[in-house]
Amino acid sequence: MTKLSVNVNKIATLRNARGGNMPNLLQVSSDIERFGAQGITIHPRPDERHIKYNDARALKSIVTTEFNIEGNPNQKFIDLVLDINPTQVTLVPDAEDAITSSAGWDTIKHHDFLKDVIATFKAKGIRTSIFVAPKVAIIKNAAKIGADRIELYTESYAENFSKATNETEKHNAVSAFITAAKMATTVGLGINAGHDLSLDNIQYFKKNIPNLLEVSIGHALICESLYFGLENVVNMYLNKLK
Template identity: 75%
Template sequence: MTKLSVNINKLATLRNSRGGNVPNLIKATKDIESFGAQGITIHPRPDERHIKYQDARDLKAIVTTEFNIEGNPIQKFIDLVLEVKPTQVTLVPDAEDAITSNAGWDTVKHKDFLKDVITTFNKEGIRTSIFVDPDIKMVKGAAETGAHRIELYTESFAHQYAQGNKSAIHNFTKAALMAEKVELGINAGHDLSLENIKFFKEQIPNLLEVSIGHALICESLYLGLENVIPMYLQRLTL
């Protein structure tokens, strides 16, 4: 079964909009895990506009499933990950002012940099994953960095699927097959939803984990977290 890691950034955005502690991320995280989620994902950014760096420290103490921290490996982020020591760190090449992640790494151009960062995390026993586009060349490059996994950037698939173009999955399937060949684990995330997750899962061999935040939280506004999480788990079970 593919694991579901719930990205709680949107809950932090809602909390920060009023300057208090509602919703309470600690309570929400415990509830999300109790509803069946198999992981918690956060993506702190330098301006802390949603997840704050202190949230990472606080969550480390209470997360009982897998804890995944995403982000651009600037020094402040590297220091945080080394302090918190999550289950997994996912490296994402987003600009500091990016609204959301919008591209995968060029693992060929940035191979030496990624290799240095990943070596640092691997020495601390932290599983490493690289955010990549569904490009065979980028998957091969990721394998040369020493990373344990890739995370396929799925926005293009989600957009095309919503337009009725199921053939958009083909590059993702090819990338996953290459990842398997070069012994990389496969994660995926970005704009995956209840609408498209079952099809995506069916077409991607050996999909280990999906990280879902925006869609899941939006769907939960109508259906409730307690209902939505099992709905994802059902679609991820084949």
């Protein structure tokens, strides 16, 4: 079964809108685990507009499943991850003012930088994943720089799948990701995926991607929970990922 890691950034965004502690990020995260999710993901940004650095430290003490911290590895982020020592760190090349992640790493161009950062995390026993587009050369080099996993950046899949009107178009939406996943397996990388995955498109993606270990889902899951309830939605994802 592919593991579901729930990104709780949007819970923090809602809390921060009123400046108090409602909803309680720690309680919601614990509940998400209790509902069956196998991981909690956060993506702290330098401006702390949703997840705050103190949230990351507080979550470490209550998360009992896998704890995944995403972000651009500037020195402040590196220090945070080394201090918390989560299960996994996912390196994402987002600009400081980015609304959301919009690109994967060029693991060839940034080979030396990423190799050094990964070595730093792996020295503390932290599993390291690299956020990448489904490009064979990029994935081959992710293995060369020492990554344990890749996280496939699935925005293009989600966009094209939403427009598909027949099986051929659905397959075209996922075909590059199938090729990428096969290459990742060949070079010994674990496979995660995330970005714009939803109840509408997750099952088809899971069915077609070999050796998919984990998906990280936040925005869509929280939006869907407004209609169906958080516990129901977590279990709806788990059923589609079996």
